[in-house]
Amino acid sequence: MRAMVASLKHRSSYFWYQLRRSPMTMIGLGIIIFMCLSALLAPVLAPYNPDVINLRARLQAPSMAHFFGTDEVGRDIFSRVLYGGQQSIGVGLFVAFVASFIGTIIGCFSGIFGKWVDTIIMRIMDVMLSIPSLVLTMALAAALGPSLFNAMLAITLVRIPYYVRLARGQTLGIREMVYVKAAQTFGASRRHIVQWHVIRNALPPIIVQTTLDIGNAILMAAALGFIGLGAQQPTAEWGAMVSAGRNFLIDQWWYSTFPGLAILITAIGFNLLGDGMRDMLDPKQKVK
Amino acid sequence: MSVFQIIFKRLVGLVFVVLGVSVITFIVSHLIPGDPARLIAGDRASEAMVDAIREKLGLNLPLYEQYWLYLKGLLQGDLGTSIRTGRPVLQDLLAFFPATMELALVSLMLAILMGVPLGVLSAVYKNKWIDQIARTISVMGISMPAFWLGLGLIIIFYGHLSWLPAGGRISQGLPVPPLVTGFYLVDSLLAGEMNTFYSALKHIVLPAITLSFVHLGVVSRQIRSSMLEQLSEDYIRTAKAYGLPKWQVILRHALPNALIPSVTVLGLALGDLLYGAVLTETVFSWPGMGLYVVNSIQALDFPAVMGFAVLVSFVYVLLNLLVDLLYLIIDPRIKEVG
Numbered sequence: 342m343r344a345m346v347a348s349l350k351h352r353s354s355y356f357w358y359q360l361r362r363s364p365m366t367m368i369g370l371g372i373i374i375f376m377c378l379s380a381l382l383a384p385v386l387a388p389y390n391p392d393v394i395n396l397r398a399r400l401q402a403p404s405m406a407h408f409f410g411t412d413e414v415g416r417d418i419f420s421r422v423l424y425g426g427q428q429s430i431g432v433g434l435f436v437a438f439v440a441s442f443i444g445t446i447i448g449c450f451s452g453i454f455g456k457w458v459d460t461i462i463m464r465i466m467d468v469m470l471s472i473p474s475l476v477l478t479m480a481l482a483a484a485l486g487p488s489l490f491n492a493m494l495a496i497t498l499v500r501i502p503y504y505v506r507l508a509r510g511q512t513l514g515i516r517e518m519v520y521v522k523a524a525q526t527f528g529a530s531r532r533h534i535v536q537w538h539v540i541r542n543a544l545p546p547i548i549v550q551t552t553l554d555i556g557n558a559i560l561m562a563a564a565l566g567f568i569g570l571g572a573q574q575p576t577a578e579w580g581a582m583v584s585a586g587r588n589f590l591i592d593q594w595w596y597s598t599f600p601g602l603a604i605l606i607t608a609i610g611f612n613l614l615g616d617g618m619r620d621m622l623d624p625k626q627k628v629k
Numbered sequence: 630m631s632v633f634q635i636i637f638k639r640l641v642g643l644v645f646v647v648l649g650v651s652v653i654t655f656i657v658s659h660l661i662p663g664d665p666a667r668l669i670a671g672d673r674a675s676e677a678m679v680d681a682i683r684e685k686l687g688l689n690l691p692l693y694e695q696y697w698l699y700l701k702g703l704l705q706g707d708l709g710t711s712i713r714t715g716r717p718v719l720q721d722l723l724a725f726f727p728a729t730m731e732l733a734l735v736s737l738m739l740a741i742l743m744g745v746p747l748g749v750l751s752a753v754y755k756n757k758w759i760d761q762i763a764r765t766i767s768v769m770g771i772s773m774p775a776f777w778l779g780l781g782l783i784i785i786f787y788g789h790l791s792w793l794p795a796g797g798r799i800s801q802g803l804p805v806p807p808l809v810t811g812f813y814l815v816d817s818l819l820a821g822e823m824n825t826f827y828s829a830l831k832h833i834v835l836p837a838i839t840l841s842f843v844h845l846g847v848v849s850r851q852i853r854s855s856m857l858e859q860l861s862e863d864y865i866r867t868a869k870a871y872g873l874p875k876w877q878v879i880l881r882h883a884l885p886n887a888l889i890p891s892v893t894v895l896g897l898a899l900g901d902l903l904y905g906a907v908l909t910e911t912v913f914s915w916p917g918m919g920l921y922v923v924n925s926i927q928a929l930d931f932p933a934v935m936g937f938a939v940l941v942s943f944v945y946v947l948l949n950l951l952v953d954l955l956y957l958i959i960d961p962r963i964k965e966v967g
Contacts, residue, residue, distance in 0.1 A: 468649030471949075472942045473904040477653075480938045483926050484657045560774055564908055567776045568923050583777050587912075590780060591788040598784075601777030608772035616768070 366617025372610030380426025387420035410595035421577040428578040436558035444504020452512025466502040489572040511543035545622040556611030708936030718936035727811025729917030733902035736841035748852025770846025779839040779912035796914035855887040896952030
């Protein structure tokens with residue numbers, strides 16, 4: 342037990358050491374911290390109430406009074422982008438964590454149990470994976486009815502099969518490892534093997550996938566918001582704001598530009614961090 | 630395993646996938662909270678009329694019988710009738726298909742033409758500035774909300790510079806070229822109408838850039854990693870030792886081998902482009918399947934949305950199969966390993 346704690350400690354300090362040496366990953370982490378903080382601190386940072394209409398200040402260009410300008414009913418876009426982060430980043434985190442949690446459990450179970458259970462589960466996942474994710478998400482979100490919560494549910498459901506496949510593949514590999522066989526000869530229960538060996542060793546690639554998926558989910562939620570299946574007006578959500586700005590595209594460029602920029606920067610942050618973590622956790626890369 | 634056995638196995642798999650997709654779309658379309666019969670009949674219809682429609686659509690039957698009817702229809706190419714347009718969904722989708730395909734193909738060409746050189750350069754000059762730029766572009770690509778990029782391009786190239794149109798396939802007033810392939814770029818050339826061709830070309834530039842940008846990153850990343858793998862192989866060292874010119878080694882020896890694993894990525898990219906067009910078409914009012922589906926979603930026209938899902942999944946799986954077959958042709962080693 343003590344050896345394991347020491348090894349975990351060693352591994353995590355090695356992780357931080359590598360993280361410091363990879364500037365792109367640090368930039369990614371920095372972006373994420375910055376965007377999350379500004380979303381969380383929106384009530385403190387925002388100069389205006391994001392939902393208060395001020396018809397005397399409609400469609401004003403960016404200025405010192407309104408950093409990102411105002412929309413067609415005079416709401417401050419800077420404040421709305423800050424508050425919108427709570428919605429968009431929240432959706433991203435929810436989708437990635439719930440999908441990876443459920444998917445990993447199903448995948449490990451399927452890999453450990455094997456036989457007909459595995460066959461049935463994997464056939465269902467294959468079918469779900471063969472429908473393009475945007476199309477399936479759209480169909481589900483449309484059927485559930487347009488709202489941010491339903492969009493979130495739809496994206497989560499569609500992401501689960503990716504984790505099932507990943508976790509199952511990992512499980513099948515780990516199940517054949519000598520140390521698992523050794524544990525089995527000592528009479529370890531199936532539950533013990535899953536908890537102590539499979540999940541712990543299958544986790545790194547799943548963590549990488551989860552990180553990358555936060556960015557994906559934010560983009561997907563914004564896309565659904567854009568075609569009218571996600572957050573509804575007047576909710577301050579980035580995709581819906583870009584969509585609302587379409588009607589004022591040519592003369593009021595700031596309306597669509599700033600919320601979209603927020604989506605792009607946040608997604609870049611999670612993608613950089615995910616890529617960097619993959620390089621660190623992938624043993625093949627170390628040899629090269 | 631022989632090639633035919635592989636093909637047969639995949640075709641059987643295809644049938645199961647299509648069956649599975651039909652079950653999923655059937656379940657999803659029955660999740661709808663409202664009553665489809667009432668939706669079709671309209672608000673002012675009498676109860677008797679709604680009942681008649683329900684009867685006609687088989688909505689009063691038990692679920693398994695409804696599914697059986699749905700499946701029987703699917704097998705005969707019947708994707709249902711659109712509530713919004715009143716026409717068969719398949720007929721609607723096929724009418725819009727060429728526009729989407731044209732956009733997807735042009736985008737794929739753009740992504741390959743720019744992504745392959747970018748990937749090769751960033752592998753050859755690994756960790757140099759050109760590699761950093763290529764990697765930055767690819768991270769931007771996968772993080773970019775495509776609809777937002779499209780809007781930005783419209784602001785710049787239509788709003789400020791007035792160089793390019795903001796939407797549609799050709800300028801209003803120009804005659805639509807006689808239908809041969811359904812691709813305006815090809816049809817106008819075949820008809821010898823240079824004005825129409827020029828207009829179609831101008832209209833496709835911005836949507837194609839928007840749609841290809843995401844895949845530019847995917848392609849260059851794939852080429853980079855498979856080029857790096859090839860460049861470290863022994864035969865490359867041998868070729869270099871013989872004193873062959875650097876770029877001959879890279880382009881004639883390494884690149885063809887690096888392209889083989891990339892075929893899968895490129896094939897799947899075409900599938901992604903087809904449904905990725907949903908957002909791009911909406912931004913640019915490009916009259917393809919994507920725009921049709923978004924309009925259908927907003928009108929709660931579920932048969933159209935589900936029909937789109939079935940058709941696109943079918944094309945997607947078929948593309949997968951074609952890519953695998955292509956793989957067998959270009960890489961003879963696979964047959965032996967099989």
